[in-house]
Amino acid sequence: MKDLWIERGERDLCRHLTFSVQSGELVRIAGENGAGKSSLMKSILGWLHFAEGTLEFNGEDVTQHRDMLLQNQLYLGHTPGIKNVFTALENLKLYCPDAAEDDLEQALVQVQLGAFADTPAAQLSAGQKRRIALARLWLTDKALWFLDEPFTALDVKGVEALEKRMSEHLSVGGAIVITTHQPLLNLSPKVIELAA
Numbered sequence: 001m002k003d004l005w006i007e008r009g010e011r012d013l014c015r016h017l018t019f020s021v022q023s024g025e026l027v028r029i030a031g032e033n034g035a036g037k038s039s040l041m042k043s044i045l046g047w048l049h050f051a052e053g054t055l056e057f058n059g060e061d062v063t064q065h066r067d068m069l070l071q072n073q074l075y076l077g078h079t080p081g082i083k084n085v086f087t088a089l090e091n092l093k094l095y096c097p098d099a100a101e102d103d104l105e106q107a108l109v110q111v112q113l114g115a116f117a118d119t120p121a122a123q124l125s126a127g128q129k130r131r132i133a134l135a136r137l138w139l140t141d142k143a144l145w146f147l148d149e150p151f152t153a154l155d156v157k158g159v160e161a162l163e164k165r166m167s168e169h170l171s172v173g174g175a176i177v178i179t180t181h182q183p184l185l186n187l188s189p190k191v192i193e194l195a196a
């Protein structure tokens with residue numbers, strides 16, 4: 001990201017922001033509520049316009065055509081986006097339609113939802129719904145993850161499991177951009193601070 005200038009409404013969320021994310025690197029976007037962390041992620045992914053700046057992915061300018069970036073990324077938003085009428089397994093299938101049934105079930109086991117595969121999401125807690133969304137991280141082969149407040153509603157075990165999965169991803173050359181108001185337990189990110 002080079003010289004990003006992002007405006008929202010009347011506010012400049014950042015000006016001339018430059019940073020990089022390398023293979024194997026965890027980058028944390030930090031800042032107070034409203035500082036622009038989610039907006040920055042959405043701008044990088046092309047869902048929000050940015051006023052100025054360039055984006056490169058694998059050394060190629062993708063500012064105008066983000067196809068290559070989008071094909072290689074997984075974005076997990078700060079709301080889990082779970083449909084109440086569907087079961088945990090069905091919800092995961094919606095996100096990962098090409099995954100084999102066994103793999104979907106295994107991913108639910110990884111997030112301690114093995115026993116809830118056939119339970120409608122309406123009967124699950126906020127943390128359990130978050131875990132369904134997170135189960136995608138055990139199924140994806142995308143290199144670059146954007147995780148917007150992924151720890152919300154998770155208990156300590158859930159946080160530990162997610163950090164372990166993130167650590168595995170980094171160790172095989174993946175990269176992660178994360179926003180979180182919660183301190184990481186075992187991972188040491190590079191921090192990009194946005195002023196409120």
Ligand SMILES: Nc1ncnc2c1ncn2[C@@H]1O[C@H](COP(=O)(O)OP(=O)(O)OP(=O)(O)O)[C@@H](O)[C@H]1O
Pocket residue numbers: 008009011013031032033034035036037038039040
């Ligand atoms: N849909 C929207 N339309 C207009 N402005 C918005 C919209 N969503 C957010 N904003 C504004 O953009 C700014 C940045 O919001 P953003 O959600 O990116 O902050 P954040 O740092 O992710 O906050 P939080 O820590 O609360 O999640 C805020 O000033 C907010 O008021």
